[in-house]
Amino acid sequence: MDAATEQAVVIWPLLLFTAATLGLILMMIGLSAMLGGRHSSRLGDQPYESGIKPTGSARMRFSAKFYLVAIIFVLFDLEVVFIFSWAIAAPDLGWPGYFAFLFFLGVLTLGLIYEWRIGALDWAPKAPRQYRLDAIESNQRRNAQR
Numbered sequence: 001m002d003a004a005t006e007q008a009v010v011i012w013p014l015l016l017f018t019a020a021t022l023g024l025i026l027m028m029i030g031l032s033a034m035l036g037g038r039h040s041s042r043l044g045d046q047p048y049e050s051g052i053k054p055t056g057s058a059r060m061r062f063s064a065k066f067y068l069v070a071i072i073f074v075l076f077d078l079e080v081v082f083i084f085s086w087a088i089a090a091p092d093l094g095w096p097g098y099f100a101f102l103f104f105l106g107v108l109t110l111g112l113i114y115e116w117r118i119g120a121l122d123w124a125p126k127a128p129r130q131y132r133l134d135a136i137e138s139n140q141r142r143n144a145q146r
Contacts (some may be wrong), residue, residue: 065122065123068120069120069121069123072115072120072121076108076112079108082104083101083105086101086104
């Protein structure tokens, strides 16, 4: 068998699968367009979820802190994948792999401590109580000067 024939033998199932998939997708879209209901009413266009009517806009603004905490969560969640993969390979890695894993956990812990110290995990502003204490102290100093 020459190289072109071998390549055709290997590729034709992939081409057949691709054609069948595209055909199925086009058939589903076409049938839904032909058989799907078409009506428009004020009640039908209103969003409805879990038996609760919407109250207000769905276009709410989220604080940047929300996105920061979400990114940090994804980052540390991804690190769990590395921990699981190490756990699977631990018997084969031996002591050097164990020490490398401890180093990895140390760096991860330092990163978490750093994020905690700079306030990246805080949802609320600094501390309203601290602002009040600072205001009281400032008022006391001002009154003492009079």
